[in-house]
Structures are given as C-alpha cells and as structure tokens.
Amino acid sequence: NAGVTQTPKFRVLKTGQSMTLLCAQDMNHEYMYWYRQDPGMGLRLIHYSVGEGTTAKGEVPDGYNVSRLKKQNFLLGLESAAPSQTSVYFCASSRPPTSGMETQYFGPGTRLLVL
Amino acid sequence: SQQGEEDPQALSIQEGENATMNCSYKTSINNLQWYRQNSGRGLVHLILIRSNEREKHSGRLRVTLDTSKKSSSLLITASRAADTASYFCATDAVNGGNNRLAFGKGNQVVVIP
Numbered sequence: 403n404a405g406v407t408q409t410p411k412f413r414v415l416k417t418g419q420s421m422t423l424l425c426a427q428d429m430n431h432e433y434m435y436w437y438r439q440d441p442g443m444g445l446r447l448i449h450y451s452v453g454e455g456t457t458a459k460g461e462v463p464d465g466y467n468v469s470r471l472k473k474q475n476f477l478l479g480l481e482s483a484a485p486s487q488t489s490v491y492f493c494a495s496s497r498p499p500t501s502g503m504e505t506q507y508f509g510p511g512t513r514l515l516v517l
Numbered sequence: 518s519q520q521g522e523e524d525p526q527a528l529s530i531q532e533g534e535n536a537t538m539n540c541s542y543k544t545s546i547n548n549l550q551w552y553r554q555n556s557g558r559g560l561v562h563l564i565l566i567r568s569n570e571r572e573k574h575s576g577r578l579r580v581t582l583d584t585s586k587k588s589s590s591l592l593i594t595a596s597r598a599a600d601t602a603s604y605f606c607a608t609d610a611v612n613g614g615n616n617r618l619a620f621g622k623g624n625q626v627v628v629i630p
Contacts, residue, residue, distance in 0.1 A: 406559075433616065444605065444622040445560075452616055460617060492559055502547025502567065503609040503618050508559035 403428050406509035408493050414515045415483045423478040423512050425493030433496045434476040435460075435506065436468060438489040445492065451476055452498070483516045490514070527625045536593040538624040540606035541586075547609050549582055549589050550618065554603045563591075563604075568611075596628045 406427045415421055425434065432453050437445040447460030451470040465487060467479045476495075480487060490513050494506040530536050540549070548567045552560040566573045566582045566589065573580045579592040593600055603625050607618040 435617075437620075442622060445620040447617050450617060458616070494560075499547075499609075499616065503550075503616070505550065505562045505565060506560075506618065508561070510559045511557075
C-alpha cells in the first residue's frame with residue numbers, strides 16, 4: 403500500500419497564480435486533512451473532510467479551497483497565491499473518531515514557494 | 518483553542534542516553550498522541566495514550582499522561598542517531614466537536630553518534 407501520497411512534491415508560483423495540490427490515500431479512510439507547517443509554528447489545520455462530498459474549515463482556511471469528490475482524494479486549491487502561503491503542506495487521513503481522534507497518517511509533504 | 522506545547526524546544530544528547538520531552542495542554546482531552554518527523558519528511562505516528570491511561574510503552578518509547586496536571590512526557594531510552602528528529606504532541610478536546618487534533622510546535626532532538 404502506498405498510504406498517503408501528495409503531488410507535486412515541490413512547486414514555485416508567482417504571486418497571483420493558482421494551483422491545486424492533490425492528496426490521495428489508499429487506506430479507505432473517511433477523514434482527510436490539509437495542514438501547513440511553517441518554521442516555529444507547528445502544524446496548523448487548513449481544512450478537513452469527514453467524508454466524501456463534505457468539507458469544513460480548520461484553523462487557517464483563508465485563501466484556500468478544498469474539494470472531496472472521491473473518498474480517496476482530497477484537493478487543496480490556491481486561487482490567487484500570496485507570498486504568505488509559502489509553506490510546506492501536509493495531507494493526512496484517519497479513521498473516524500471512536501473514543502477520541504484516531505491516528506493520522508501523513509503524506510510526504512509539498513513544498514510551495516510563492517514569489 | 519487548545520494546543521499542545523512541548524518543552525524543551527531543542528535537545529542534544531549523546532547516543533545511548535535517554536531523551537525526555539514534555540507536553541502541556543489547556544483543556545480536558547480524549548487522548549494525546551506523539552508523532553515524529555524526520556527532516557524533510559511527513560509526520561509518523563508513534564504512540565497514542567487515552568485519557569484514562571497513565572503510562573504506555575512501545576519499544577524504546579515510554580509515554581506518561583497526567584490529566585490532573587494536563588501534561589504528558591515522552592521518554593526515548595537508549596537513543597540512537599536515527600532518533601534525530603522533531604517530536605510533536607497532539608491533543609483532541611473533550612466535547613470539542615471539531616474533529617481535529619491540535620499539534621504543538623515540536624521538540625527538536627539531535628542524537629550525536
């Protein structure tokens with residue numbers, strides 16, 4: 403099993419350009435997440451999804467949109483990139499919570515540089 | 518919002534020594550998880566401890582949870598160079614209703630061969 407995969411691995415954008423980050427998981431997980439990681443900031447949740455066709459805002463959703471058209475895929479879109487969106491983006495997936503949140507499985511990350 | 522906070526932020530030890538790092542949080546939790554991140558890689562789950570558990574072991578890892586102090590510790594025994602990584606704690610709030618984990622800022626551990 404590949405687990406959680408992310409494409410692309412690295413991307414450079416100019417301010418105002420748009421792009422879509424793709425996350426795919428083969429573990430049949432209901433829940434999927436997008437995080438960004440900045441130096442000294444830990445991981446911050448951008449958006450998440452609790453199932454196909456549903457999405458919800460996380461801690462830092464502004465400037466991003468997401469879609470979950472298929473259970474195995476979770477897309478993160480930047481409509482008009484800004485330098486403040488320079489970061490490393492991680493996707494994760496998990497089973498639904500039972501007695502609390504379950505283990506999250508992370509992808510390898512996408513490094514995004516916005517000039 | 519609730520957030521795990523690790524302490525200390527950076528730790529440098531000799532191979533074979535033990536490494537201990539702590540995490541504190543603000544509100545009642547369902548469980549607490551520890552993750553490892555090697556440089557340039559994604560996070561990898563290490564261990565999950567539920568709020569009704571006080572101690573848990575996994576190989577060379579030992580995690581404790583003190584819900585009265587709202588804190589947890591991660592001990593890595595007999596450290597190896599391969600343990601060099603950042604370690605994050607993550608919590609989820611009781612009745613948070615947010616379906617999310619709150620991650621701390623991470624502890625950077627360097628194990629010197």
